Amino acid sequence: MDPMTKMWMSLIGIGLMAIAAVIITFARIKTKGVIKGILSTVAFIMLCIGFLLGLLSII
Template sequence: MTKMWISLIGIGLMAIAAVLITVARYKLKGVFRFIVSTVAFICLVVGGILGFLSIA
């Protein structure tokens, strides 16, 4: 049961990262684009780690 929640949180973080990258690429410029892209990258990495932990 715990692995299911970890997996769902990981999938959610990856989805949030995809939305943030889309917003940063098409709507933002300058420093805001860099900040949102960095947050998206962090979400993607954390989501990937949680996804790996749910498998292991």
């Protein structure tokens, strides 16, 4: 894999993790019930994808 592809994968992974942190913070402070669960699940999925992209950019 060329270095530019690794760079973009890493940046996208970092971006997804940052967005996930914002979403989970918003969900815990401003929402309740089902919406809180949905936002938390979406944030968790984004966090996992960001982690995998970061891991792949290292390999």
